[in-house]
Amino acid sequence: MAVVAVVGMQWGDEGKGKVVDLLTEGADIVARYQGGNNAGHTVVIEGVKYVLHTIPSGILRKDVLSVIGHGVVVDPAALLEEMRLLRAEGHKIDDNLRISAKAHVIMPYHRLLDRATEALRAERKIGTTARGIGPAYADKMGRSGIRVIDLLHEPTLRTKVATNLAMKGSFLAEHCQGSEGSALDAVAVTAQYLKFGEELRPFITDVDALLQRAWREGRNLLLEGAQGTLLDIDHGTYPYVTSSSAAAGGSCIGLGLAPSRLDQVVGVVKAYTTRVGEGPFPTELGGSLGATLRQRGDEFGATTGRPRRCGWLDIVGLRHAQWINAARWLAITKLDVLDTFSDIGICTAYEYEGERITSLPLGEHALSACAPVLEWMPGWRTSTTGTTEWRKLPEKAQRYVEHIAELLEADVLLVSTGPQRQETILTHQLW
Ligand code: IMP
Numbered sequence: 534m535a536v537v538a539v540v541g542m543q544w545g546d547e548g549k550g551k552v553v554d555l556l557t558e559g560a561d562i563v564a565r566y567q568g569g570n571n572a573g574h575t576v577v578i579e580g581v582k583y584v585l586h587t588i589p590s591g592i593l594r595k596d597v598l599s600v601i602g603h604g605v606v607v608d609p610a611a612l613l614e615e616m617r618l619l620r621a622e623g624h625k626i627d628d629n630l631r632i633s634a635k636a637h638v639i640m641p642y643h644r645l646l647d648r649a650t651e652a653l654r655a656e657r658k659i660g661t662t663a664r665g666i667g668p669a670y671a672d673k674m675g676r677s678g679i680r681v682i683d684l685l686h687e688p689t690l691r692t693k694v695a696t697n698l699a700m701k702g703s704f705l706a707e708h709c710q711g712s713e714g715s716a717l718d719a720v721a722v723t724a725q726y727l728k729f730g731e732e733l734r735p736f737i738t739d740v741d742a743l744l745q746r747a748w749r750e751g752r753n754l755l756l757e758g759a760q761g762t763l764l765d766i767d768h769g770t771y772p773y774v775t776s777s778s779a780a781a782g783g784s785c786i787g788l789g790l791a792p793s794r795l796d797q798v799v800g801v802v803k804a805y806t807t808r809v810g811e812g813p814f815p816t817e818l819g820g821s822l823g824a825t826l827r828q829r830g831d832e833f834g835a836t837t838g839r840p841r842r843c844g845w846l847d848i849v850g851l852r853h854a855q856w857i858n859a860a861r862w863l864a865i866t867k868l869d870v871l872d873t874f875s876d877i878g879i880c881t882a883y884e885y886e887g888e889r890i891t892s893l894p895l896g897e898h899a900l901s902a903c904a905p906v907l908e909w910m911p912g913w914r915t916s917t918t919g920t921t922e923w924r925k926l927p928e929k930a931q932r933y934v935e936h937i938a939e940l941l942e943a944d945v946l947l948v949s950t951g952p953q954r955q956e957t958i959l960t961h962q963l964w
Contacts, residue, residue, distance in 0.1 A: 534751035535796045535964060538566075538784040539864075541761030542854040544770075544808040545779075546832075546841060547801040548866030548949055550574025553590040553757050555947070555957060556799070559964030561752035563591025564600035564744065566787030567777035568759030569639060569669065570611040571662040573835025577952040581622070584835050587612045588619070588630065589757045595625050602740055603635035604777065604787020606669040607681060609729035611639075632733060633740035634682035638726070640694070641716030642701055643668040649708035659773055660810025662837050670766075670776035672697065681737055684730025687723075694726070695719045741789035748794060753964050756784040756795075762854035770893075770900055773812025781858040799946060799963070800860030802851060802937065804868045807841040809834050813900035816844035816880045816907075830870040845878035845907065848940050853893045855941045862946035862963070865934050869920075869950045874912040877933060880905035881940070910936065920950045923958050 539556065541547045554576045557563050570586035576593055577583075583593060587607060591597040601607065616626050643665030650667070651658045661667060672678040677697055683689045698705075698719050705717055715721045747754060760779040763769045768780050778786060781798045785791065805826055808814045818826065826832065826843035833840055871877055882891045883903035894900060913927035920926055926934075926948070938945050948958040 534753055536748070536754045536756065536790065536794050537797045537799060537963060538756040538758065538781045538795060539799045539801060540758040540781050540858050540860070541779060542800040542802045542851055542858065542860070543761045543806055543847075544763045545759070545761040546807050546809065546835075547761060547803045549758065549801045550576045550585060550590045551949060551952065551954070552799070552801050552864045552866065552947070553755065554578075554593055555954060556963055557591040557594050557597050557755055559753055560591065560597055560755040562598045562600055562744070562747055563589040563755045563757055564602050564740070564788050565589040565605055565757045565759065566602045566784045567604040567779055568775065569606040569664060569666050570608050571664045571666045571775060571836060572759035574759070575835050575952070578954055583622070586615060586836060588615050591755065591757070592619060592624060592626070592629060595629070597629065599630050600740055600743065601632045601636060602788040603633040604783060605633070606637045606639050606666060606673070607632065608639040608664065609684070609726065609733060613729065613732055627735065630736050631738045631740065631743060632681055632736045634680065634737050635740070636681045637669055637673045637678040638681060638684065639665040639669040640679060640697070640726070641722060642698065642705060643672070645705055645709045645716055646701065649705070653708070658811060660812070664836070667776045681733065684726055685734060685737065687727055690726060690730075691719075691723045694723045744788055744790055748790070756788060756790075758784065762857055763850050765857070768853070768857045770812050772897065773810065780854070797862065798858050798860040799862045799864055800854065800858055800941070800943065801864045801866060803866050804846065804871055804933070805830070806844045806847050806850070807832050809837070809839050809841050813903070814842055814844060815849075815883055815900065815903045816847045816878070816905045817842050818844045825873070826870065829873065830867055845880055845905070846937065847880045847905070849880060849883055849891060849893060851941055852891070855943065860941070860943050862961070863938055863941060863943045864947050864949065865937060865945060866949040868930060868934065868948050869916070869918040871912065871933070872916050872918070873914065875914060877910045877912050878907040879910060879936070881908050882906040918951050919956045921955065921958055923948075923960055926958065
């Protein structure tokens, strides 16, 4: 048995969905530990593309139990729609999905608050996904949050909704005029969310107990992170981050597992860097190089459709992520996107105020003032798409992958060479 966390090492969109789907082949349970439907995990199986937002990617395997942990914030309407789509594709949901009773609920007023606070931030906006994630986590920490279990108890839900709307009402009335009036109607919101509760009732459970039991029975547990370490609320490029603990440590908090239970961490690293939303990005490429990466990598948000900003691999950011996560294994994704480049940049340090630094600077504005120091590696200029064996990779591509692993002091578990399950070079067995 083993407990393995899969975490993004950059600003999200590393390709965790595919990696989790692959690794669940040997898992009994896949448990998502943070984030909400801001995530978009894309998995392609036999030509069918699935974009999962709240449900773990394990749901696509019929003998794996998928668990939504209490560290996740759940938008019931979005979750029910995802369940409907999966059912329509013939996937088993009823016995294969469980939701923590303690997970917090994204309410309609959270989405309004997300948009209103972004508008007020003006040029300092974060570029959120507008799904209400930040306000939902703010209520959790402020001890006003509504949990999934509350959706099953009318008096609790009614009182909490009324109190929350009383606390937020005047701000919302001032800043969200005319939009989604029913979101501010306590009676209507309570009635709608009680209905969601009834639909979700068969799936709601005590996830702490479920995972304790699974661990004692010696099951293989895969802990699925969303977003990435540089978007982590504590370890990311604050304030341009999401509102949860995306790094490996978050898996213990978000699922009720002791840190000593965690056996290994798999860090997912895209072969170059992308970022959606605002915030500093030292290796960002403007012009045709950035456009080529975006087009070849199909770098458009799976949740919002926004074009992703693209740039060279940033080892300074990755080294930081590696301090936090200590990934034993690396999953290097989208290597084939680099197939056409004659030279490939790797940023190993920054120039900051006339000095060369090799770790992320402190201070909100410092990272924007950093210029990348690039090392160049020769491109392989031949197609690697769909390659399934390490020895069939061009030597220059092998060297690129090995160099990343050396710099991060970890071993390569797999290299992804295309979106399909089988387009993968598996260099080790995890389970
Ligand atoms: P929020 O999570 O919607 O509050 O957005 C905060 C920041 O995290 C924004 O820059 C988003 O673009 C980014 N973000 C949130 N979820 C994801 C994701 O799944 N992939 C990449 N970026 C994300």
